[in-house]
Amino acid sequence: MTLKRAVLRFVAFVSVRSSNPELLRAQFSALSRLIPLLYFVLVANAWVLGIAFIHHAPIWLSVYGPLVLTGVCLLRVVLWWRKRHVAVTDQRVVSELRRANVLAGVLGAASSAWALSLFPYGDAYAQSYVAFVLIVSALGTMFCLAHLCSAALAVATVGGGFFICFFLATENPIFVAMTVNVLLVIGVSVVVILTQYRDFVRMVNASTEAMSREREQSRLLRMIDDMPVAVMTVEPDTLNINYANETSKRLIRRIEHLLPLKADDLLGTCIDVFHRHPQHQRRILADPANLPHNARIKLGPEVLDLKVSAVTENDGAYIGPMLTWALVTKEVESEQRILQMAHYDTLTGLPNRATFYEELERRLSTPGNRVGLLFVDLDGFKLVNDTRGHRIGDTLLTQVASRLRAACNTPATMVGRLGGDEFAVLVPHDNAEETEALARRVIEALGVPYDLDYDRSIQIGASIGMALAPRHGETGEALLSRADMALYAAKAAGKGVSRMFMPEMETRIQDRIRLEGKLRATLETREGLFVFYQPIVAINGDVVTAREALVRWYHPQRGWISPGEFVPVAEQSGLIDQLGAFVLDAACREAAGWADGARVAVNVSASQLGKGTLVCAVQDALAVSGLMPGRLEIEVMETALLGDEQEIIAELNSLRSFGVRVALDDFGTGYSSLAHLRAFPFDKIKIDGSFVRDAVERPDCAAVVQAVATLGRRLGVSTVAEGVETQAHLDRVREEGCSEVQGYLFSRPQPTDRDAPMVEELNRAEARKRQARQNQVPA
Structure with missing residues (x-):
C-alpha cells in the first residue's frame, strides 16, 4: 500500500495538472524559449556522432538517422516559430505540455536506440564516444526540460534506462564502471532538476499570489482614489440633504458667504441652494435614468464641480442620488491658462x-x-x-x-x-x-x-x-x-x-536649390574653382603691400558664376566653411611663393565666425603652406560683429596672438560704429568703394573718406581706399590722407600664372558660346 501511494504521489508530481493555470503558463513560456536549444543539442550531437561513424557503419544508419532526426526537429521548430505570437488558451497550454511529455520520451528512446545501434560498428574509442554522446544528449535535454519536470524525468528514465541496461549487458568492466558513474550523474541531475523545479513552482506561486494581492490592492486603491473629497446624499423625493461628510462641511464653511445657509445647517436643506436654476437640476435628479450627471456650477468667483450618481440596493432598487463635489476654481483657472498658452x-x-x-x-x-x-x-x-x-x-x-x-x-x-x-x-x-x-x-x-x-x-x-x-x-x-x-x-x-x-519666384527658389547642388558637387572635386588676386598698393602706387584673394567659379553649363550669386548660397546652405577653407588654403600656398613678400588678404564670412573653427583652419593653412603668420590678413566685415560679439572678438584675438593681421572691411556702410574699433585693435581699415567713387563729386562722401583716414592715423592703423578706378579717385583719396589704395586703376583681379592658361581657354569658350547664341537669334 505504501509503494502504491508513493507511485501515485510521483505520478501526480510529474503529471501535467490543469488546476494551476498560472504555473502551466509559466512552464509553457519557459519551455518555448528553450525548445530551439533543445533541438539544436539533439541534432548537433546526432550529426557529430553520425559523421564519426560514417566510414564504419552503413550509410542508412550513420547519415539517414541524423537526417530523420533533423527533419523531425526542423518540423517542430517551424511549428514553434509559426505559433510563437499566437495567443494561447489554457487548454492549448495543457495540450502542448502533455505533447512535450510524450515527445520527450519518444525522442529520448529513438535517439538512444539509434546511437546504440552504431555501437557494434566502432572500435573501443568509438564505442566510448557513443556512451559520451548518449549521456551528454540526455543531460542537455534534461536541463532544457527542467521547467517541465515530467518531461525531464521521462528523458532521464528512458535515456538513462537505455544507457544503463545496454552497457551493463556488455559486462565490460570499463563500461560497467562508466554505467555506475552515469547512474550517479543522472541521479544528481534529477535531484538538481527536482530542486530547481520546486523553486520554480514556488516562484510562480509566489508571483501569482503577489499579483493577486496587487490586484486586490489596486481595487482598493481605485476605490480610495474614487472616494469623493466631499460627499452628500439627498432624499429622492424632496432633494433634501440627509447626509454630508466632514469634508463637505469644511468646504461649505469656505463658501458660506456665497450661500443662504451655514455649514451646521446643511442637513435638511434642499440642494436647490447650490443652483441658480434649480428646476433644471430637479428634472435631471427626478429620474435615475438621467444619472450619472456631471455639472459645473459657478457661485460668485468660485466654481463647484458636481457629480451625481445613483445609489441602488443589491436588487437594483433606487435609493437616491449621491452627490460628490469639490471646489475647482484653481483648476478652472489653470485650464484656462493652459488653453491660452496652447493657442x-x-x-x-x-x-x-x-x-x-x-x-x-x-x-x-x-x-x-x-x-x-x-x-x-x-x-x-x-x-x-x-x-x-x-x-x-x-x-x-x-x-x-x-x-x-x-x-x-x-x-x-x-x-x-x-x-x-x-x-x-x-x-x-x-x-x-x-x-x-x-x-x-x-x-x-x-x-x-x-x-x-x-x-x-x-x-x-x-x-x-x-x-x-x-x-x-x-x-x-x-x-x-x-x-x-x-x-x-x-x-x-x-x-x-x-x-x-509670382510663379517665377518659385522658379528662382528652385534655381537656388539647383545652384546649391552644383556648388556642393564642385566643392567635392574643386574643379572649376579658382582664386584670383587683386593688389593693394601704397598711396604712391609703386609698392604692392598686399593682394586680396577673391574666389571665382566656372561651371561647365552656366559659365562664370558671380560671387555675389554663389557666396550667399554657400552661407545659407552651410557650405561657406568648405568654400572658405579652399580659398584660405590656396591663398596661403600661393603667397608663400611670392618673391616680393607681399601679404595676402582673405575675406571671412560672418557665417564662419563665432563657431570656434576659424583659428584651427588658419593654423592648418599656415602649417601646410609654410607661410609666415604676419603675411596673412583676415578681412571681416563690420556686420559680422553684430552677432555673438564676445565670441567673435575672442576668436579674432586668438588669430592676432600668433601674428595674423585682421582688417575691417567695407567700413563706412551698414552699422559702422566706433565701438567696434574700440573693442578690437584692427590692423587695417578698408573704406567702402561707394564712398571713394562718389568722393570726387560729393563733399559728404569725401568727408567720410577723410574722417576714416584721420581716424586710422590716430589709431595707428593703415587705411585702404577701395574702388579706385580713375586718376581723379586716386588724387582725391591721396588728398584725404589714405595710406593704401585698391582698384581697377592699378589692376583687375587676376588668376595665378598656373591658372591663367586655363582661365584664358575658358574665356574663349564662353566667347564662342555667346557668339553661337547670337548667331541663332533670328534677324
Missing part, C-alpha cells in the same frame, strides 16, 4: 503658429472661401535684440503686435505670431489691390519709431510677402510656402517693401 503667444497675446495654421486650414476647407495671407518679417529686429538685450526685444515685439492689431482691425481679419520676429495676417478675401494696400499700411505703421524707454527710441522696418487663395494655393502649407517665397523676394528687393507671390 496664443504668451508674449504678444496673438494666436500662435498652431492656432493660426488651424484657422487658415479651416477657412480654406470651406467651399468657395477665398483668403489672403500676409507674411510679415521685421527688418532690423535681430540687431536690436542682440545689441539692446532681450528685454527691449520683447517690449518691441509687444508694441509691434499692438500696431498690427490696430492696422488689421477689419472684421474676419486675423493676426498671428508665427515665431521670433515673424507675423502673419489672414484676410477674408483674395483681392490683390486691397491686400497690397493693407501691406503698405502695415509697413508704414511698423516703420514709425518706437519709444521703448524714457531715453530710448528705436526704428525698425518690415518686409511682407503675400499670397492669395485659391490663386496661389489651396492648402495652408502651400499658401504659407508661397507667401514665404514672396517675403524672400521682398527682402532681396531692399527690405521695407511688399511683394505678391
Whole structure:
C-alpha cells in the first residue's frame, strides 16, 4: 500500500495538472524559449556522432538517422516559430505540455536506440564516444526540460534506462564502471532538476499570489482614489440633504458667504441652494435614468464641480442620488491658462503658429472661401535684440503686435505670431489691390519709431510677402510656402517693401536649390574653382603691400558664376566653411611663393565666425603652406560683429596672438560704429568703394573718406581706399590722407600664372558660346 501511494504521489508530481493555470503558463513560456536549444543539442550531437561513424557503419544508419532526426526537429521548430505570437488558451497550454511529455520520451528512446545501434560498428574509442554522446544528449535535454519536470524525468528514465541496461549487458568492466558513474550523474541531475523545479513552482506561486494581492490592492486603491473629497446624499423625493461628510462641511464653511445657509445647517436643506436654476437640476435628479450627471456650477468667483450618481440596493432598487463635489476654481483657472498658452503667444497675446495654421486650414476647407495671407518679417529686429538685450526685444515685439492689431482691425481679419520676429495676417478675401494696400499700411505703421524707454527710441522696418487663395494655393502649407517665397523676394528687393507671390519666384527658389547642388558637387572635386588676386598698393602706387584673394567659379553649363550669386548660397546652405577653407588654403600656398613678400588678404564670412573653427583652419593653412603668420590678413566685415560679439572678438584675438593681421572691411556702410574699433585693435581699415567713387563729386562722401583716414592715423592703423578706378579717385583719396589704395586703376583681379592658361581657354569658350547664341537669334 505504501509503494502504491508513493507511485501515485510521483505520478501526480510529474503529471501535467490543469488546476494551476498560472504555473502551466509559466512552464509553457519557459519551455518555448528553450525548445530551439533543445533541438539544436539533439541534432548537433546526432550529426557529430553520425559523421564519426560514417566510414564504419552503413550509410542508412550513420547519415539517414541524423537526417530523420533533423527533419523531425526542423518540423517542430517551424511549428514553434509559426505559433510563437499566437495567443494561447489554457487548454492549448495543457495540450502542448502533455505533447512535450510524450515527445520527450519518444525522442529520448529513438535517439538512444539509434546511437546504440552504431555501437557494434566502432572500435573501443568509438564505442566510448557513443556512451559520451548518449549521456551528454540526455543531460542537455534534461536541463532544457527542467521547467517541465515530467518531461525531464521521462528523458532521464528512458535515456538513462537505455544507457544503463545496454552497457551493463556488455559486462565490460570499463563500461560497467562508466554505467555506475552515469547512474550517479543522472541521479544528481534529477535531484538538481527536482530542486530547481520546486523553486520554480514556488516562484510562480509566489508571483501569482503577489499579483493577486496587487490586484486586490489596486481595487482598493481605485476605490480610495474614487472616494469623493466631499460627499452628500439627498432624499429622492424632496432633494433634501440627509447626509454630508466632514469634508463637505469644511468646504461649505469656505463658501458660506456665497450661500443662504451655514455649514451646521446643511442637513435638511434642499440642494436647490447650490443652483441658480434649480428646476433644471430637479428634472435631471427626478429620474435615475438621467444619472450619472456631471455639472459645473459657478457661485460668485468660485466654481463647484458636481457629480451625481445613483445609489441602488443589491436588487437594483433606487435609493437616491449621491452627490460628490469639490471646489475647482484653481483648476478652472489653470485650464484656462493652459488653453491660452496652447493657442496664443504668451508674449504678444496673438494666436500662435498652431492656432493660426488651424484657422487658415479651416477657412480654406470651406467651399468657395477665398483668403489672403500676409507674411510679415521685421527688418532690423535681430540687431536690436542682440545689441539692446532681450528685454527691449520683447517690449518691441509687444508694441509691434499692438500696431498690427490696430492696422488689421477689419472684421474676419486675423493676426498671428508665427515665431521670433515673424507675423502673419489672414484676410477674408483674395483681392490683390486691397491686400497690397493693407501691406503698405502695415509697413508704414511698423516703420514709425518706437519709444521703448524714457531715453530710448528705436526704428525698425518690415518686409511682407503675400499670397492669395485659391490663386496661389489651396492648402495652408502651400499658401504659407508661397507667401514665404514672396517675403524672400521682398527682402532681396531692399527690405521695407511688399511683394505678391509670382510663379517665377518659385522658379528662382528652385534655381537656388539647383545652384546649391552644383556648388556642393564642385566643392567635392574643386574643379572649376579658382582664386584670383587683386593688389593693394601704397598711396604712391609703386609698392604692392598686399593682394586680396577673391574666389571665382566656372561651371561647365552656366559659365562664370558671380560671387555675389554663389557666396550667399554657400552661407545659407552651410557650405561657406568648405568654400572658405579652399580659398584660405590656396591663398596661403600661393603667397608663400611670392618673391616680393607681399601679404595676402582673405575675406571671412560672418557665417564662419563665432563657431570656434576659424583659428584651427588658419593654423592648418599656415602649417601646410609654410607661410609666415604676419603675411596673412583676415578681412571681416563690420556686420559680422553684430552677432555673438564676445565670441567673435575672442576668436579674432586668438588669430592676432600668433601674428595674423585682421582688417575691417567695407567700413563706412551698414552699422559702422566706433565701438567696434574700440573693442578690437584692427590692423587695417578698408573704406567702402561707394564712398571713394562718389568722393570726387560729393563733399559728404569725401568727408567720410577723410574722417576714416584721420581716424586710422590716430589709431595707428593703415587705411585702404577701395574702388579706385580713375586718376581723379586716386588724387582725391591721396588728398584725404589714405595710406593704401585698391582698384581697377592699378589692376583687375587676376588668376595665378598656373591658372591663367586655363582661365584664358575658358574665356574663349564662353566667347564662342555667346557668339553661337547670337548667331541663332533670328534677324
